[in-house]
Amino acid sequence: MNPLHLLALGLALAVATPAAADPPADLAARVEALRKRVGAAGVSIAIVEGGKTTLSHGWGTRKLGDAAKVDQHTLFQTGSTGKAMTAAALAILVDEGRIGWDDPVINHIPWFRMYDPWVTREITVRDLLVHRSGLGLGQGDLMFVPRTNLTRKQTVERVAFLKPRTSFRSAYAYDNILYAVAGQLIEEVTGKSWEVFIRDRLLRPGGMMDATSDSEDRFRIANRSWPHARLSGPLRGLGPQQVLDERDELGRNGAPAGGLALSADDMAAWLKIQLAHGGLPNGKRLFSEKQALEMWNPVVTMPITPLPASLAPAMPNYQAYALGWQVQDYRGHRIIAHSGGVFGSITRVVVVPDKNIAFAIMLNSEDSGMLLGLYYLLLDHYLGASDRDWVKNWQDWYESRLEGGRAFLSEAKAAPVKVGPSLDLARYAGRYRDPWYGDVVVASTPQGLTIDFTSTPRMKGRLAHWQYDSFVMAFDDKAVEPAYVTFALDPDGKVTGVRLKAVSPIADFSWDYHDLDLKPVEDAK
Structure with missing residues (x-):
């Protein structure tokens, strides 16, 4: 999951003594140095304090080998951070009284089926968003990863054949497929596709004027980033960075789970809406404060993954999934956040309500050590902590993970019993x-x-x-x-x-x- 370029000198020197809400004074230089060291293509960052954008900027290149630079209007594919926007689209319909969070899905999609008839009757709109359906981790993703011939409706119809891994509502397991169902539900209720509804009722009214919900719209915009990844090594993540085919993206049937593209300016507008609990700068509302708080309300407890000592402060005491958002603690503060990743691009979005701070980091490569390092660097800056070199620690962790994968594959390749095959x-x-x-x-x-x-x-x-x-x-x-x-x-x-x-x-x-x-x-x- 990438870094930055030098800000204009005037921005760095705008004030002699930075206010608490200002970005770190050396952020631009640190990000650019990291970008070059890691070999990432481009990065875009938006930071908002209350109703004010304190940073919206891009660094690096939109596409390796091309001269075009990333700026605040460059589109990045934002992956699963878009789940929060699908949830917000549903919140608009809740505000309008057209659906309820606890309505059975079959009230709005009568033909929808889960594998178990009882679950078909019981599963609600809320259940579609919180990863407690009984499906396994990522189950069904091959219906839109890496691309597909299937329509969204065909995909939703095939959910009926996914055998559950656990009992309904008994465990957390992250999935994408039920967000495709949520997108289909929007179409069934409104008569408009998810793409059109998101654009007309969320993106444009919310001031996200660069953003696209449809791939063909994105391909027509010159100022867009291309995806990059390392594919020539023994496993993904090793080898030199290379440009991917931008059309080999998440299948559009799965777009409600992560098919949006946003610029830094778009992210700043979205973060302002989050901090304002659905309010807009013009005094109007995108969705009600009641629904804004509902979307941040934890629903399902998430397991906590142990981390090495160098990353220990990053381990939360609690972690839960809400409606399109993850909620956890960090250094005594509530953090509302979500990561996103599609082939060749990764994103992290975070809101710190009690500090009135929110920010987003977008990369057009898969250098997740860099993304996480920058994420915790910014968190600590705004929370007044400085006891970790997060950029180094997360990059070390990421490189160690890749090397562990390399060693595993090297050992496996030396181990097969060369017997068989049994048949011609x-x-x-x-x-x-x-x-x-x-x-x-x-x-x-x-x-x-x-x-x-x-x-x-x-x-x-x-x-x-x-x-x-x-x-x-x-x-x-x-x-x-x-x-x-x-x-x-x-x-x-x-x-x-x-x-x-x-x-x-x-x-x-x-x-x-x-x-x-x-x-x-x-x-x-």
Whole structure:
């Protein structure tokens, strides 16, 4: 998940003694130095204190190899930070009396189904937003990661085939798929697509004039950042930075979970709305104060991940999910925040209500150590703490995580038992179907086995034998995460099913290969 460029000298010297709400005096230089050291492409930061923007600026380049620089109007893909905007769109409908947070979803989408009929009857609008449905982490994400042929309605229809991992409302597990349902609900209630409703009722009235909710609109804007990632190493995150195809984004069916693009100026406008509890600078309201506070109200307790000693102060005492926001404590303060990541871009948005401070950091690369370092640097600045070199500590953590992944893969590659395969390669070929994803086709060619995920354009590649009846998928598109493919055989050597899992131990959870349960389509043999 990236840094900054030098501010004009006049900004740095505007006041001899910075006020408490001013950004750190050396922020521009530190971010630019970090950007260069990490090798990140560009970064954009917005900081708001109350109703005033104290920083809206960009550094670095929109696209490696191009001269165009990032500025306060450059669009960045903001990923799951957009969940809060989908929640706000629903809040507008709640204010209008058109829906209620605790309405059953089927009151508004009569054809909607979950796997369990009881859950279908009970699941509410609120449940769509808080990750307690019983689905597993990232379950169903392959329906829009990395791209798809499916419409949003088709995707919502296929939710019925996702087998739950836990009981309804018994546990927290982050998902994206139910935000697609929330987007479909907006369309069912208003007759307008999520994209149109968000643009006309949230972005433009909220003063977010650069922002886009639709990819084709974004592609028409010259001042936009391109995604970047490191793909040439043994796992994603290692190797030199390279430009990605900007059209290989999150499928538009999943856009309500994270399909918005905003500039620093847009983020500043959004943060002002948050600090004003839905109020606008012109005295009008985007949504009521009641709904603003409702969206910050914790609903589901989240597990807390242990951190090393160098990052210990970053471990919260409590952490919970609200409506499109995470809520936790940090140094005795309540923090309302959310991260976002789509291929080649990452974002962090934070609101500190009792300090009347909010800020956002956006990168057009996947350098998450840098993003987290800047996030905690700014938090500590506004909370008056200075006992950690967060930039170094988080970057060290990120690099250590990547090196751990490299070591794991290196050991695994040396370990396979070179036995098998049990069958002639042609006998593995066939059409295999998962109820929620659709069809995956394995074909036998003179060059070996190939694989094609038919619901995902260009998600094709070759199968290289690994061991026993397991193969490794090597995709033609290097941005697609490799996976193991294991064929199950009956006593007569007939393929009865196929299971998959990501090769990398630190692969993003949205590559939910492990949730697929592929069975042969007999009439396709």
